[in-house]
Amino acid sequence: MVTREELKGHWNEVTGRLKEHWGQLTDDDLQQAEGSANQLVGVVQQKTGATRREVEQFLTNVLGPDNPWTAQVAEAAQQYADEAKTYLQQNARRVARQTGDYSSKVAETVRTKPNESLAIAFGIGLAAGALFFIGRKR
Numbered sequence: 001m002v003t004r005e006e007l008k009g010h011w012n013e014v015t016g017r018l019k020e021h022w023g024q025l026t027d028d029d030l031q032q033a034e035g036s037a038n039q040l041v042g043v044v045q046q047k048t049g050a051t052r053r054e055v056e057q058f059l060t061n062v063l064g065p066d067n068p069w070t071a072q073v074a075e076a077a078q079q080y081a082d083e084a085k086t087y088l089q090q091n092a093r094r095v096a097r098q099t100g101d102y103s104s105k106v107a108e109t110v111r112t113k114p115n116e117s118l119a120i121a122f123g124i125g126l127a128a129g130a131l132f133f134i135g136r137k138r
Contacts, residue, residue: 014040017062022048038076052080 015030022044029047033040037059044055056077110117 014059014062018044021058022050024048037072038080041076052077
């Protein structure tokens with residue numbers, strides 16, 4: 001485990017290198033992270049628009065493979081990836097259920113009201129054609 005003094009020393013090195021690499025970062029921006037690798041990556045992402053992978057790779061290069069901070073960054077990245085995976089799995093199931101519900105409703109509407117459904121499809125086709133035609137004229 002990294003001692004508070006080691007963390008402080010690495011923190012100063014890392015924040016200095018981050019400010020060199022991404023000039024738009026300020027001390028105030030980096031203070032938001034308060035020594036947390038995960039928060040640091042998030043702050044740099046938000047302020048610079050860099051991807052999480054870019055920031056993590058930069059930190060790995062700065063700290064080196066044997067540095068304790070590298071393990072913390074890798075652990076934070078893995079945790080973030082696991083949370084994202086869980087979130088996506090849960091929402092994919094929800095979207096699939098809703099899509100099935102909507103498909104059933106559309107099929108039932110077409111079955112019970114074929115004339116209205118045909119008129120709506122015709123209207124949407126006209127609108128799409130008009131948008132395509134207008135877009136091609138420019």
